[in-house]
Amino acid sequence: MKVKNTHLIHLIREEHRFNFGSFYFFDDFIISEINEGELFEWDKAQKVLEVGEKFYKNKGSQVNYISNRVHDYSIKPQDWLAYLNKRDLFKVFAVVTYRKTAIYNLVIERFFYKGEIFSFESLLEAVNFIRKGDKLDPVTDFEKLTQKHHDNTL
Structure with a gap:
């Protein structure tokens, strides 16, 4: 399920579209949706990291990251994951998979x-x-999440 097809759309603080995918910045996490057939290499990840560092500059060094794999794409792990291992960027690194190829x-x-x-x-x-x-608290659906967020901002 794409972010835009959920009530999460109401909680997006910033959206960044690149030619390789979309990245949604929320108060406490980022959700990525990489485009179909893309090869996600370090130079692309670096663009996202730069945007993330600006957005979360007052939040500390770690951020929660969700890779929402709604499309099939390839990564080049030796290219950019090695760099990520040198920095403690992610508090939580979560992956949502919908197909067997994404699991591989x-x-x-x-x-x-x-x-x-x-x-x-x-x-x-x-x-x-x-x-x-x-x-x-966990929520049962995204609509309740947006309601809780709206109630807390009143």
């Missing part, structure tokens, strides 16, 4: 990434995992 990529990534990669079958599960880690 995840297995390869786990060989290169020194931290733990959590995998989920739905975007809601991944968001709730992050909410739980941040000591927030």
